[in-house]
Amino acid sequence: MPAPDQRFTPRQLRERVVRRTALARALVEARQQAGLNQSQLAAASGLSRSAIVRLERGDASISSDRLWDLAKALGMRPSQIYAAAEADEAAAQTLD
Template sequence: MPAPDDRLTPQQRRERVVRRAALAKALIAAREQAGLNQSQLAQASGLSRSAIVRLERGDASISSDRLWDLARALGTTPSQLYAAAEADEAAAQTLE
């Protein structure tokens, strides 16, 4: 479970927003590449459509188990999704 925002420093909160946005872009790109809409991805992955929406808006985090389910439904791997997110310059800078 992610830490509540009030337990994070301002820097950690900013990084969380940037990282979630980068993963959101990666998920959207992978979903579109797979030719799926959000409802189809939800059905194929076992996540709810509302969970998909929150992830794609960058409003939520995801457990490693659920990321594996999403990756399988998208025909990719968790590492490829993370690599796509890490390719985002702002997200990569959070690792420095």
């Protein structure tokens, strides 16, 4: 279960938004490259379409188990999705 926002500093909350946005872009790009729409990805991964929508908007986080499911449905490895997110300069800066 995710920790409540009150447990994070303002900086951590800002970094969370940047990281989720980068991951969202990576997921959208991967889904489009796989030639899938959101409903098809949902069916192939076992996630709901609404979960896919929230992830692609950057409104939600994802567990490692679910990321594996998404990666498998996209024909990728989870590390490839994270690498695409890390390629976002703003997201990479949150690691400094």
